[in-house]
Amino acid sequence: MLHIFVFLCTLSCTTNGYDGSMLNGLQALDSWQDAMGHPEGYKLGSLANGTIFGSVLSVSVAAWLSDKVGRRVAIIIGSGIAVVGAILQGASTNFAFFLVSRILLGFGVGIGAIASPALIAEISYPTFRPTCTTLYNTLWYLGAVIAAWVTFGTQHLKGSASWRVPSYIQAFLPAVQFVSLWWCPESPRWMIAKGREDEARQILFKYHTGGDQDDRAVRLVEFEIKEIKAALEMEKICSNSKYSDFLTIPSYRKRLFLLSFTAIIMQLSGNGLVSYYLSKVLTSIGIKSANEQLIINGCLMIYNMVIASSVAFVVYLFRRRTLFLTSISGMLFSYIIWTALSAVNQQRDFKDKSLGKGVLAMIFFYYLSYDIGANGLPFLYVTEILPYTHRAKGLNVMYGVQMTTLVYNGYVNPIAMDALDWKYYIVWCCFLAFELLIVYFFFVETYGYSLEEVAKVFGDDPNSSLIQSTSSNEKASIEHLEDTSSAEIGRVV
Numbered sequence: 001m002l003h004i005f006v007f008l009c010t011l012s013c014t015t016n017g018y019d020g021s022m023l024n025g026l027q028a029l030d031s032w033q034d035a036m037g038h039p040e041g042y043k044l045g046s047l048a049n050g051t052i053f054g055s056v057l058s059v060s061v062a063a064w065l066s067d068k069v070g071r072r073v074a075i076i077i078g079s080g081i082a083v084v085g086a087i088l089q090g091a092s093t094n095f096a097f098f099l100v101s102r103i104l105l106g107f108g109v110g111i112g113a114i115a116s117p118a119l120i121a122e123i124s125y126p127t128f129r130p131t132c133t134t135l136y137n138t139l140w141y142l143g144a145v146i147a148a149w150v151t152f153g154t155q156h157l158k159g160s161a162s163w164r165v166p167s168y169i170q171a172f173l174p175a176v177q178f179v180s181l182w183w184c185p186e187s188p189r190w191m192i193a194k195g196r197e198d199e200a201r202q203i204l205f206k207y208h209t210g211g212d213q214d215d216r217a218v219r220l221v222e223f224e225i226k227e228i229k230a231a232l233e234m235e236k237i238c239s240n241s242k243y244s245d246f247l248t249i250p251s252y253r254k255r256l257f258l259l260s261f262t263a264i265i266m267q268l269s270g271n272g273l274v275s276y277y278l279s280k281v282l283t284s285i286g287i288k289s290a291n292e293q294l295i296i297n298g299c300l301m302i303y304n305m306v307i308a309s310s311v312a313f314v315v316y317l318f319r320r321r322t323l324f325l326t327s328i329s330g331m332l333f334s335y336i337i338w339t340a341l342s343a344v345n346q347q348r349d350f351k352d353k354s355l356g357k358g359v360l361a362m363i364f365f366y367y368l369s370y371d372i373g374a375n376g377l378p379f380l381y382v383t384e385i386l387p388y389t390h391r392a393k394g395l396n397v398m399y400g401v402q403m404t405t406l407v408y409n410g411y412v413n414p415i416a417m418d419a420l421d422w423k424y425y426i427v428w429c430c431f432l433a434f435e436l437l438i439v440y441f442f443f444v445e446t447y448g449y450s451l452e453e454v455a456k457v458f459g460d461d462p463n464s465s466l467i468q469s470t471s472s473n474e475k476a477s478i479e480h481l482e483d484t485s486s487a488e489i490g491r492v493v
Contacts, residue, residue: 002125002207005184006132008177009075009120010139012112015082015173017143017301019051019105022166024297025151027279028290032163036095041415043095049410050099054085054106055113056403062114063396071119071187074111079174079181081108086171090164108174122187125208126224134312134376141305143173148298155290189228201225241390246397251458255385258443259394262378263401265324265435269331270428271370272409273417274300274363280417281363285345285356296360303364307371319447320381324439327373332432334366335425342422384446384454 026032027044039047058078066074085105092098117136124132147166154165185207188200204224209217246256273281278300282293315323338359345355378398386394416424444457 002123002185003128003132005181006120006124008180008184009116010136011173011177012075012078012109012116013136013140014143014146015109015170016051016113017140017145018147018170018173019109019143021144021147021297021301022151022170023048024278025148025155025166025294026163028293029151029155029162030290031160035093035160035163036098039095041418042411044414045411046099047095047102048414049407050102051106051109052403052406052410054103054108055110057103058107058110058114059396059399059403062111065111066115066118067190070190071115071122072181072184073186074115075119076178076181078108078111078113078115079177081105081111082174083171083178084108086167086174089170090167092167105170112174112177119184119187122189123185123203123207131313134315134380135309137376137379138305138308138312140375141301141308144301145298145305146173148294148301152291152294152298155294188224189231192225192228193232197225200228241393243393243397245390246394252390254458255390255394256397258385259382259398260401261435261438261442262382263398264405265328265439266374266378267402267405267409269328269370269374269432269435270335270366270425271374272406272413273428274367280414282360284417284421285342285359286353287356287360300364300367304367304371307368308375311371312376315377315380319445320377320384321439321443321445321447323373323377324381324443325373325436327369327377328432328436328439330369330372331366331374332429332436334362334369335429335432338362338366339422339425339429342425346422381446384449385444385458387455 033039036047037043062074062078065077069077082105085101085103085108088101089098089105092101117133120136121129121133147170150166150169151163154162156162157165185203186199188203191197191200191203201221204221205211205213205217208224209220246252278297279293282288282296287293287296341355341358341362345352345359348355382394382398383391413424416427446454446457449457
């Protein structure tokens with residue numbers, strides 16, 4: 001039951017994946033193009049960025065809402081808003097209507113996207129927590145697979161139904177969350193923070209011990225309660241950490257650079273072209289049939305889901321730098337071949353179908369490389385380089401950089417594709433080469449270190465100024481925490 005609820009929480013990410021793949025499919029439909037006025041350039045970029053605008057707006061309230069009413073309730077509120085946005089999207093009659101509904105949809109999805117990972121991490125069984133949290137982002141592709149095949153199946157419907165039905169179906173996943181998560185357990189951590197320790201204990205007994213209350217079960221639950229209370233105490237102690245530390249402390253400036261560049265690798269490695277504008281890419285190599293484009297989109301999403309999920313289960317076996325370098329090298333190789341084949345294909349007026357198939361093969365190889373190091377790995381890497389005191393702040397900065405790059409992808413890519421065609425791929429070849437150099441010379445290795453030991457890689461003093469600057473009462477609290485075993489403190493931090 002616990003893992004069913006964890007899966008239901010991941011639907012927040014799945015809804016995001018549905019959105020990108022659906023928009024790819026809709027661009028291949030003449031009925032959608034007619035209804036939206038054949039958007040190109042910045043207009044098409046606005047539609048692609050609609051949910052992103054909504055997600056950016058949600059940042060102002062999502063974290064506060066999650067802390068105020070609880071993670072579970074925040075997801076329910078967000079999913080309810082997303083359902084309304086998706087229904088309005090399906091009912092849209094013009095470009096402006098469609099755009100506003102997508103902003104509302106993105107606002108709801110954004111609330112869920114912030115509350116869901118927190119709830120997953122806080123209700124997961126301890127030994128399964130790393131896998132559950134890593135799989136959250138990889139299930140983006142599950143939504144992409146659903147959308148790709150929904151748009152393929154509805155393409156032959158008459159009139160506007162071919163694009164309205166996929167838009168309405170987008171409400172299904174958040175509707176499932178809205179209905180089912182009322183029975184999901186609330187975060188024990190949130191309950192203890194609100195003084196509801198007995199309720200938290202009951203949840204842990206029910207979902208982490210199967211209701212058993214023998215000696216082993218009691219020891220596990222009491223350890224978890226103790227761990228949560230110690231972490232909450234540590235948060236109070238470290239509440240003097242500031243965003244400005246990323247600028248004023250040298251080792252934190254390096255962390256800021258690394259987390260920002262990791263976000264750039266996720267979104268500015270050429271993946272934006274295929275994520276939202278696959279139709280344009282396929283048209284540029286002579287694959288113009290809507291049916292063919294939708295089949296390719298569907299197969300690509302299934303392929304991505306399998307690769308990304310497989311990598312998530314074995315990521316702990318490999319060094320982080322090795323995965324990053326392998327990933328970027330593979331993407332760069334793919335883009336170089338992709339660019340060369342596209343150029344020759346255009347010179348031959350798209351008459352050589354083997355060249356188009358070669359480009360298509362490179363797109364699949366590109367995503368194999370992307371899924372190795374730019375899908376789930378960045379979240380693992382960033383949480384490892386950030387100390388406990390700045391982990392949440394650093395992840396917020398990373399999210400902000402991602403949103404900025406997504407806006408770039410949404411607006412610049414369609415304009416550049418219209419103006420430069422295959423020549424635009426050269427830009428990504430150059431940028432991927434630049435990414436490869438940055439990772440090789442500046443990225444630190446975190447494999448084999450505990451979260452505390454990573455500080456040594458950055459040259460941090462274990463007795464950091466943040467702790468030295470605490471008050472006498474806070475130091476007393478630290479001494480009290482030191483009564484816990486070193487293993488417990490290690491897990492807490």
